[in-house]
Structure formats: structure tokens, C-alpha cells
Amino acid sequence: MHLYTKIYEFSANVGAFEGYVYGKENISPNELTKWIDNILAGHKHLTPEVTDIFQSSLDRTLGRAASSIAAFLGEDHELVQKLKSIIVDDTVKSPDDF
Numbered sequence: 736m737h738l739y740t741k742i743y744e745f746s747a748n749v750g751a752f753e754g755y756v757y758g759k760e761n762i763s764p765n766e767l768t769k770w771i772d773n774i775l776a777g778h779k780h781l782t783p784e785v786t787d788i789f790q791s792s793l794d795r796t797l798g799r800a801a802s803s804i805a806a807f808l809g810e811d812h813e814l815v816q817k818l819k820s821i822i823v824d825d826t827v828k829s830p831d832d833f
Contacts, residue, residue, distance in 0.1 A: 742785065745777035753796050756803040757830055764814055767804065771817050778821050790823050798827025
């Protein structure tokens with residue numbers, strides 16, 4: 736797969752995930768597990784040289800998504816921690832931090 740395709744698919748997945756969890760008050764962890772695992776797998780297919788270019792944007796988007804799900808799963812939930820594992824700057828603390 737071409738690098739630009741990988742970047743596009745990863746970014747689209749992350750953006751769609753953020754939109755899906757935004758404003759939700761409760762989502763089953765089962766519903767989120769595959770999606771989060773796919774995000775992490777997509778991230779692994781990109782080199783640090785590539786992710787460094789958009790890391791600040793990724794931090795903001797995934798930070799908002801992590802905040803959304805932490806509201807009903809808790810900060811220490813495994814799924815929240817999985818998302819945070821690829822966030823470098825974790826200053827986003829609200830789903831509304833646009």
C-alpha cells in the first residue's frame with residue numbers, strides 16, 4: 736500500500752472515531768475495542784519520520800477522543816490507556832478542546 740494511502744486511511748479512521756465518541760454518554764467497551772485496535776495497528780504501519788509530521792494534530796484529535804471515552808469508562812480504563820499510548824502531548828483534557 737502506498738504511504739499516502741496509509742496516512743489517509745489512518746487519519747480518516749482517527750477522525751471518524753473522534754466523531755463517533757464525541758458527546759456520547761455511554762458506549763460499550765466491546766464496541767470500541769476493535770476500532771481502537773485498528774487505530775493502533777494503523778499507527779504501527781507508519782514510521783516515526785511520518786508521524787512526527789502530524790503528531791501535534793494527532794495528539795489533539797486522539798486527546799479529544801480519549802477524553803470523551805474517559806468520561807464514561809474512566810481514565811485508567813485499558814482502552815483509554817491504549818489511545819494515550821500514541822499521544823505524545825497529553826494536554827488536551829476535554830472533548831471540546833478545539
